[in-house]
Amino acid sequence: MANDPEDKQPPASSPSEPPAAKPPAAAGEPVAKPPAAPVAPAAKPPAAAAPPKPPAPPKEGPVALENDLVKRYREKFGPAILEAWVDRKQAILVVARELLAEVCVYSRDDEKFDWLSDLTAVDWPKREKRFDIVLNMYSFEKNEKLRLKVYAGADERVPSVQGIWATANWMEREVYDMFGVVFEGHPDLKRILLPDEWQGYPLRKDYDILTQDQAWVRENLGIESGQ
């Protein structure tokens, strides 16, 4: 296809390495942001601000987040909260992979984000840790959403959260099916949409859109190609 996935660059907000000691200010390095950017609930540290371009329309983009919620998370988990930012008015926390399950239990029980609406992944093949595991949570009580993210390398296992939310069972299977991310502690991690014997992980960026498991297609469908 026209788009070689290797050409695509991760957005500025995605750090290229595990930012253990990175200050949250570095989370978002968006294109010239006018002071009145409508997305920022917390003021952006002015240090990084480029000379503002007044005629530019207000751009949407990631802005570092520092509010009570983030403070509570940081108090509880300290350095395990790697980054926090706001994008399109939606709060995003990046947490250390090892502590994902603990953070989820805390989110569900103490912060009342009791409903897991979605769990998915994004592939950034050029990054050192290529996968984002993305959890979208919702709180009925607070009527708020929160997004958790975890960075995972190609061979790294991610703690399963299906013991915390039963709904994560199939979502994690789908991520495994499409990206090949292995979830530690999942009771039944197998493909969900594709056939069990299928080779390859279709939603990885290096899996071309016309790729298919030729051997499987020949054997099971009796045709040369499904294209």
Added chain:
Amino acid sequence: MADERIPFATHAESTVLGADEIVLNMGPQHPSTHGVLRVKLRLDGEKVIGSECVIGYLHRGVEKIAEHRSYQQFAPYVDRMDYVAAVSNGLGYCEAVEKLLGTEAPLRARVIRVILTELQRIASHLFWLGTHALDIGALTPLFYCLREREEILKIFEKYCGARLTTHAFRIGGLQYEAYDELEKDVERFCKPFDKRVDEYESLLTENRIWVGRTKGIGVLTAKEAIDYGASGPVIRASGVKWDIRKAMPYAAYDLYKFEIPTGQNGDTYDRYIVRLEEMRQSRLICLQAIENIPTGPIMGKVGKVLKPPPGEVYHAIEAPKGELGYYIVSDGTTQPYRVRIRPPSLINLEAFDKMIRGHLVADVVAIIGTLDIVLGEVDR
């Protein structure tokens, strides 16, 4: 709890079956699985003691396709997911991209979107009611429901030329201005529709067979519904009063008054009552909306080439089947870097195993029906 989570597969592969136990395979070609759903049932006599859904027969790689199309080009694809509620799919996608761009459609466009989406909700629920009743053995409601659904599809056809996969909305607003008679047509449909719902109720609500087949079947408590991520009528029937149209209003829903119907028992009967009441509420929203459609442009200022700034957004709407979410990541180019679709059908279906255990084989079709799944959306 822990035992119930043991996946069925581990049972099935163990060679030891009890003397009375058999494994029954239902589907993928079965008239009451609403498409190509395959369910493996482990039975003790006629009692279901375990199940596993095998899905993916309709997998088309929609999320992969999205990464190779421009934002506008991908819009028609989403109609093919939940093909009995295409308008709702389109609304969710268009609004998600608008959010990503930092714009909003003009008010007139949003009001027309609300009208069409609510009509679509009625159409989707009607189709659900007809087929669900048919599965359980009541033939008549199907004809009544399809009769009314036809009226709605005619309105869609007049509006945009298509009946099912409508692609009615565009990113930034609408492609087509409302046709002259739209208000009249909607009114003509909505005014007597209340009576029509009464008609369905007279056939089913107090029907002894219907009550016997649905009451106490497939119970999901509020806590379980939350645990299983259920949404839409499924979670509301369990007593959770939560509707995204109220909780986080999108389009123009904050302008209209409507109630959120809920149930108490979380069984198949309650889900039936909730959906019927939702149809009445959707009718009220439509009637309010046509009273005053604001004038103005129908298309916002979005360019011909869409390049959202890098970043991501998760936008969810209340589709007829539950929370339909779009998680879109932009890398600043004309094509989405990643589109994740959170399909309500798939996630509601996840609770199937929980709901069926302890019931009879005949209840399998009742529970598949009550979850209101569309396999195009389950498999994407």
